[in-house]
Amino acid sequence: MPLFCNKHFKSQMTTKTKIRLLALAFVACCANTAMAQGDDMTTTKKLPMNTYTKNGRLHFETANGNFHWWLDNRIYIDAAGYIPTESVDGLRSKTNKDLEEDDGKFRFSNGVIVRHARMAVKATLYEKWFTEFDLDLAYNEVDIKDMYLGYKFNDHLWVKAGQFKEPMSMESVTSSKYLHSMERPMPVDIFASGRHLGTSLTAWGRHWWASGGVFGSQAELIQKERNRGDDGYAFTGRVAVSPVQNNETTIHIGGYATYRTPDGTGTENRMVEFRGLPESEVDHRRFVDAEVENVNHYYTLGYELAFRHRKWLAYGEYVFTSINRYGLDNGNKYGLKNATFNGWYANASYMILGQARRYSPEDAEFGPMPVTRKGGNLELSAHYSTVNLNDFHDARTVITGGAAKAYSLSLNWYPHTNLLVGLNYTFMDNDKYADAKGNVTVGGQPLSKARKDGIDFNILQLRLMAAF
Secondary structure, three states: OOOOHHHHHHOOOOHHHHHHHHHHHHHHHHHHOOOOOOOOOOOOOOOOOOEEEEEEEEEEOOOOOOOEEEOOEEEEEEEEEEEOOOOOEEEOOOOOOOOOOOOOOOOOEEEEEEEEEEEEEEEHHHHHHHHEEEEOOOHHHHHHEEEEEEEEEOOOOEEEEEEEEOOOOOHHHHOHHHOOOOOOHHHHHOOOOOEEEEEEEEEEEEEEEEEEEEEEEHHHHHHOOOOOOOOOOEEEEEEEEEEOOOOOOOEEEEEEEEEOOOOOOOOOOEEEEEEEEOOOOOOOOEEEEEOOOOOOEEEEEEEEEEEEEOOEEEEEEEEEEEEEEEEOOOOEEEEOOOOEEEEEEEEEEEEEEOOOOEEEEOOOOEOOOOOOOOOOOEEEEEEEEEEEEEEEOOOHEEEEEEEEEEEEEEEEEEEOEEEEEEEEEEEEOOOOOOOOOOOEEOEEEEEHHOOOOOOEEEEEEEEHHHHH
């Protein structure tokens, strides 16, 4: 069914979806109305309005600075083709229940998707308060991304509460519109916690940055079912220093950590799942996937290092996770050795045409670059990433979630600050355990027995992005 088929789209428009869309429209209207009002909300008075653009977006701000409102909408259209290094004939895949017919043969899904269709409203209220409401409408579904309220004590210290990204990993907290590749590296996709409901405190100076908070579950994953048990909780923090930071050179050193307990699932024995895409979303198959049962808690540590000099930028991260778990024997618990997973990536880029990316000390990340030359900016980047979700520490409960390596090369053209045309080539090298949690088989046998080298493949990708 074509993606933009009106009949199909309407069939997906549940009451819940309609309510969320109406809520977005309501918030936008309220923000617009607020800017036309003074400090006393019971009295309406006209105020002068300043209109300007920043980073390719249109901003509206009252002359007294009490109200500032702007949109952060984005669309991403991705195309990808998958070319296996060996024939996949004879491989079987778990039946996809969303398809009317599925013969169970393994096949890659080449094609085009709407990767993101983001609609976001951001605002500052009475100078000190700030808020954001961000939805993603890709795949004809409504997904809450960011939804929070914050307060600025000053320009270098603020607190916020709601759903937003936990302070983990420079690549994770960097907006997707500023990524070098089509997707984030596998270790970041798998181990960085992403968005959760919680509260955090952030402070920064010219050469340092720190943020920490307490978090729970994801907004879209809160279950309605009774008797499911408590949400998990996490303590997460990230720190960074930039001892050298000027127009030509930046050195960034950072680290992050989180301690987490699993969410309730309706049983006493809680589980966690670590899984990631092969740095491509079109096929949407997660070859590396580890499900760990009977988990007490787990922690993740990460380290960041970045160096920028003029048009050159190089950075990378190492991530390590340790899972505290137990076994069961006739209902009795017994201790198991901790399971450990890890991964790392390294990225290097050169701005062939145009100015280099800027370092943002208020976010401890590399954000947008100025696009001032006619014809825009042209950037070449390459990266290597690897992840290992296999654990053999305890022979009683071996975990074979798979291991993978990715070699990637990207060419990005920015006609303007808020436009991107990106080309990407990636080679995925999977081990024999990377079988989508046992869902890829050969003649009824596990992939690890029938195909010792795993499923390796090439990916050719194209991305068109507009932010407005």
